[in-house]
Amino acid sequence: MRPEEGVLTSRGRAAGAVLELLTDELVVVCNGFLSREVFALRDRPENFYMIGSMGQAPAIGLGLALAQPRRKVVVLDGDGNVLMALGTLATVGALAPKNFVHIVFDNEVYGSTGNQPTLSRTVRLEQMAKAAGYRNVERVRELDDAVYAAKTMLKEDGPSFLLVKVSESADDVGRVEIEPAAMTERFRTAAMRGTVL
Numbered sequence: 001m002r003p004e005e006g007v008l009t010s011r012g013r014a015a016g017a018v019l020e021l022l023t024d025e026l027v028v029v030c031n032g033f034l035s036r037e038v039f040a041l042r043d044r045p046e047n048f049y050m051i052g053s054m055g056q057a058p059a060i061g062l063g064l065a066l067a068q069p070r071r072k073v074v075v076l077d078g079d080g081n082v083l084m085a086l087g088t089l090a091t092v093g094a095l096a097p098k099n100f101v102h103i104v105f106d107n108e109v110y111g112s113t114g115n116q117p118t119l120s121r122t123v124r125l126e127q128m129a130k131a132a133g134y135r136n137v138e139r140v141r142e143l144d145d146a147v148y149a150a151k152t153m154l155k156e157d158g159p160s161f162l163l164v165k166v167s168e169s170a171d172d173v174g175r176v177e178i179e180p181a182a183m184t185e186r187f188r189t190a191a192m193r194g195t196v197l
Contacts, residue, residue, distance in 0.1 A: 055084025065097035093133025129161035
């Protein structure tokens, strides 16, 4: 965080505010501390936690959005994860699923491995998403602005990209306590609920 930017809210607080807006949306959460925080804040069958596979959350979310066009799909991501697989932004932009919302919590570090700086300190990820073809793109710093933008994007046609600047601090939370196979099965059941085959 640069000194002139002032104090930012924590990722956990920002994620919690976004989670309060959700109803039946399918959610894919990137690996690292964000998955752990979301699990502690609001675990639900509609959440799929990336235990590993850094950078793959938006690709999985894209597949879900294409397979379930009547369900809103929300990807909760981090700046390091987005940088790991930038090509996915182009794929989302090209395929343009209307039900896709990509929310990136940008703390400018790789928090799970020791807070090494990411390139998001100088590379504007929201500008990359806009250039890739995302329909709605916002960058916010204030918690109220994050809530307003997320609420709006959940209602409008996408694909949408919301970048929320957050502090480097991580909440003290435990690991995701669901075995991957069990989590996958409960998520599959939640994703198929109401689907006509």
